Amino acid sequence: MTTVKYSLDEFVHNMEALLATQPEEQSIFDSGASWLEKLINNPDAIPAQYRVPVGTGKRPNHGSYVLYQGESGLLVTAVVWGPGDHASPHDHCTWGMIGVMDNALTETRFRRVDDRSKEDFAQLEQDRSAVVKPGEVSLLIPEVDEIHQMDNFTDRPTVEIHCYGKDLRGLDRHRYNLETGQISPFVTEKYDNC
Numbered sequence: 001m002t003t004v005k006y007s008l009d010e011f012v013h014n015m016e017a018l019l020a021t022q023p024e025e026q027s028i029f030d031s032g033a034s035w036l037e038k039l040i041n042n043p044d045a046i047p048a049q050y051r052v053p054v055g056t057g058k059r060p061n062h063g064s065y066v067l068y069q070g071e072s073g074l075l076v077t078a079v080v081w082g083p084g085d086h087a088s089p090h091d092h093c094t095w096g097m098i099g100v101m102d103n104a105l106t107e108t109r110f111r112r113v114d115d116r117s118k119e120d121f122a123q124l125e126q127d128r129s130a131v132v133k134p135g136e137v138s139l140l141i142p143e144v145d146e147i148h149q150m151d152n153f154t155d156r157p158t159v160e161i162h163c164y165g166k167d168l169r170g171l172d173r174h175r176y177n178l179e180t181g182q183i184s185p186f187v188t189e190k191y192d193n194c
């Protein structure tokens, strides 16, 4: 008997149909996370060229590839973290879901403990740190629980699928300096495949 695996097309179809109903954020997470879990359990869900670091340019040990972008704002990407790759604390300014497909990634979450009265200052405290493994999904909840740092402490690439409510290209986001409290604005300009 052949087992039919859940595909990227099915994931996108299900997500777009859900988003068309203008659901509450919790409904997006309830259904979307279960679909993303199915997707990352299919090792053939994304092409082989999107499972490796890009190998060139400013960040050769990293890869970020757009798999789907929709007029609803839905963005699905493959993100590859080579050994030792790191992303300093940052936010997303939209809802998001991250699923690990291969290997593992250490994700550290932070919460803001300042009163948000200063525009370019944030005091962060570490909330938790976890090694996220294949088949596991973590959620990004805007304003509530979305500031994170990522590290690949292993000796081989980690492959993830990310899903966001908005195209991150051109979206105003922020990096956070844990020592000084400085907030620095940044914008994702492009992905490695477009």
Ligand SMILES: [Fe+2]
Pocket: 090, 091, 092, 148
């Ligand atoms: Fe992130």
